[in-house]
Amino acid sequence: MYLSKDEEAILEGSRGEAAAIAMKLLVTIGDIFDAQRLIPVTSAQVSGISYKTIGDEGLEFIEEFARKGAAVNVHTTINPAGMDMENWREMRVPEDFAQKQERIVSALQKMGAKPTCTCTPYLLPERPKFGDHLAWAESSAVMYVNSIIGARTNREGGPAALASAVIGKTPLYGYHLEENRTPTIGIHVKSNLENELDFSLLGYYIGKNFPDKIPLIELEKSNLNEVNLKALGAGMATSGIQGLYHIKDVTPECKQRVFDVCERIIVERSNLSDVKESLSEQCSPEFICIGCPHCSIDEMEYISNIAVKGRFKKRVIIYTSRHVWSIAKKRGYLDRIINAGGRVVRDTCMVVSPIEKVGIGEVVTNSTKAAYYLSALSRVKTVLKSLGEALEYARNGN
């Protein structure tokens, strides 16, 4: 890979040990993918923040990296932590876990990262623009920002995104190049997608059956909005390795270029029902967990409108970012949800918090991503319902 004199110097240690390690990491990844050079990025999103996922090994590295003088060079946001950073005691998070979680976030803050603690950085005020190059980890956010905003990022790993944050650059390969962004399979959906669960099921179906293809999706009459598109990408990123999709006449790159695909398949309602069944188990959960990916302000409003109809008979936990949380608080949504017996938790989610340690064994959720990881990481049984159905279940108690 070609390096400028400045980049060479950083590799040799001109900006300290941490920057040299970060540069070495980017150059090595660039070499793997035959990248010709590094390009500047406008932001980085770092994954691997929860102590539950990175453990003592991750904590060790992040603290040592900070000690060696690592400092971010671009706007850097971070994934959800393993707990609400303020109200962790209320969540009954073990003391030892909480201390280590605080050490991880404070080491990242020392480097200059913003403690956003969310998987939805595209819902924050510093939203990337069309054509921006980014270094984002968090596969669901990569899906959204590539597909819906038309920015360009690969599906980075946690360490690579952190290295890009420090250097302010990423190797030029993959989705940064226009020729790698063209669709490779057509997906014609012959069913009306009504809610976020339908979109989540479709995403999961595409990722599972065509894990490395970039789909060009054709929808019949469907309810397209930010919430549903967020669910589509998160589902696809869970079962597939791709980081981009297109929707005919909808996503920005489809409006700029005419895409053509050789292979085209049809998806029907039965395909989506099969996915739903494969991710659901027979059980009657006491807990309803919503917010994978983190709830947007629109979802908070919807939930609060249901909440005013009466108290929940089941335990409802809503996960969101501290950013959306504070807007929801101002607008009164939080009070409405809390008054109905629900809880709103910031900075974390059902997947990366130690949910199994606080006695939650069965969960209703509206997200295929949450269903998959709850079962795989925490051995929690799940039932998939749309947000509307899940809240009805919570209100009726069955």
Add this chain to the structure above:
Amino acid sequence: MEIKLRGRGLVRGIVEGEALVSSQPISFLGGVDPATGIIKERGHELEGYTVTDKVLVFPHSKGSTVSSYVLFSMARRGTKPLGIVNTVSDPIVAAGCVLGNIPLLDKLEIDPTKAIITGDYLTLNATEGFLVIRRSQISNVW
């Protein structure tokens, strides 16, 4: 007998040692105990083997990017492999080798998981990009 193969050096360094070969991908997160260096993934063909101070040969890694931190941690605890040879490396193992200072070589002229057998004595030169395999017993693999 001795054979020299050219490859792509990704993380520089020169090491010599015994080979431990897996035809299956390895997940360092959950698959290897960083305290002991023992492969603990159930049903893995190397389950129970120790990677410490071996030249570890496998196709590529699998699983979470947290695996990179596990290799870093193994380096700090002194349980890391001497070096790694992959069929084709991926960003997870490469990042781990950078953080743990473990020489890494891939894309050899022959698939290393087929050319090398556990117990072969290897010289891994990731600085210049080659691997020397020495085998004491006569074998029909070559």
